[in-house]
Amino acid sequence: MRSVNPESLNDPVKGLSNTALGLCGESGEVADMVKKHLHQGHELDKEHLAKELGDVTWYLALGATIIGYELEDILQMNIDKLRKRYPDGFDSQKSQHREKGG
Numbered sequence: 001m002r003s004v005n006p007e008s009l010n011d012p013v014k015g016l017s018n019t020a021l022g023l024c025g026e027s028g029e030v031a032d033m034v035k036k037h038l039h040q041g042h043e044l045d046k047e048h049l050a051k052e053l054g055d056v057t058w059y060l061a062l063g064a065t066i067i068g069y070e071l072e073d074i075l076q077m078n079i080d081k082l083r084k085r086y087p088d089g090f091d092s093q094k095s096q097h098r099e100k101g102g
Helices: 006-010 011-038 047-068 072-083 092-096
Strands: none
Touching: 006 011, 006 047, 011 047, 047 072
16 A cells, blocks of 8 residues: 555545556456457457556455455455355356345
8 A cells, every 4th residue: 555645544534545447447457458458359468467467456455445445355255155155166057046145
């Protein structure tokens, strides 16, 4: 968070806005690279893609900080949720017929 604009940390509205818009922008860059590779014949520059994924991760970390969580805790929460949903690994039937809230 040493490279974050202090306004994002001091004003939760600005911080959440920065998080959401940053995630949209950076994930759009990831999507564009994949689209160009899969549908337009561009070579996949894995190092560039890795850097863009790093930018996505930075905005995830910002969002976690804004809401008072560590990014690692959020990632663990997601793993726990998915283990509960798919205790034996991914199952397309369970994915297609999920219960609400699951």
